[in-house]
Amino acid sequence: MTNTIIDHFDQYFEMVPAISDELKNEVYKLRYQVFCIENEIFNPELYPDNLEYDDFDQHSVHYLIRHRKSGEYAATTRLILPDPNNADKLFPVELYCQIDNVAEMQPIDRKHLGEVSRFGISKAFKKRKNEAHTLAAITSNWQDYFTPDERRVFPHLSLALIACFIKASYENDIHYLFGAIEPAIFRLKSHLGINLIKIGPLTNYHGNRRPAVIKITNMLDCIAKKNMGVWNFLTNTGGVGQARPHEASQTRKTQ
Known part of the structure; x- marks a missing residue:
């Protein structure tokens, strides 16, 4: 049987919901490494405890991707949920980007709207064989630490993060997703068949980003039509949809 x-992915990595305070600290620690040190998006001096977090984390779902062999956390993302104490609280996209496609936003019930945020992968897990950096706490050359098969799986980390926020969306009754999207992510998602709806112009928000929104069921239908292998990976072969059968895609049922 051909490996999927x-x-x-499961041979080398696992998706970990960060539901404990200890795991949330691992999220904030990795975000500090990725967003403050490796990519210099945020000023590390603003985070003296080496943990990057903000007030949106109080009403967010967090995920980590863990490398099984080393125990290191390779990637993280969060899904910002509506604030249960303030239904009108704006999401970061609304605060820091210009939203001018109002027609796309009007039909959306805000209690079913979330924002994908802090989508980050450690540089140690993006490197190819002969590049210089190593994982923290690993003393040998990292290319000797990982097998060739493991290195070939590393591109799946972005797909795994997408799978994490899809799962978080189904578990929290989120139907639509906001995001401030880098051009490179637009290209990746277009390649997968994901047609993000642009709702504003490019904005200098931690680099050039464009606000976008998408309905999750539409996104999964488009992926299923283009690549069922990717759809299976993102949905755990349809398992994420079982919690909301009324939202199940006819495309998924007939494949």
């Missing part, structure tokens, strides 16, 4: 994306 799921088989390859």
Whole structure:
């Protein structure tokens, strides 16, 4: 039997919901490494405890991707949920980007709207064989630490983060997703068949980003039509949809 994306990924990595305070600290620690040190998006001097977090984290769902062999956390993302104490609280996209496609936003019930944020992968897990950096706490050359098969799986980390926020969306009754999207992510998602709806112009928000929104069921339908292997990976072969059968895609049922 041919190994699937799921088989390859699960052999080396696991998706970890950060539901404990200890795991949330791992999220904030990795975000500090990725966003403050490696990419210099945020000023590290503003985070003296080496943990990057903000007030949106109080009403967010957090995920980590863990490398099984080393125990290191390779990637993280969060899904910002509506604030249960303030239904009108704006999401970061609304605060820091210009939203001018009002027609796309009007039909959306805000209690079913979330924002994907802090989508980050450690540089140690983006490196190819002969590049210089190593993982923290690993003394040997990192290319000797990882097998060739493990290195081939590393591109799946972005797909795994997408799978994490899809799962978080289904578990929290989120139907639509906001995001401030880098041009490179637009290209990746277009390649997968994901048609993000642009709702504003490019904005200098931690680099050039464009606000976008998408309905999750539409996104999964488009992916299923283009690549069922990717759809299976993102939805755990449809398992994420079982919690909301009324939202299940006819495309998924017939494949």
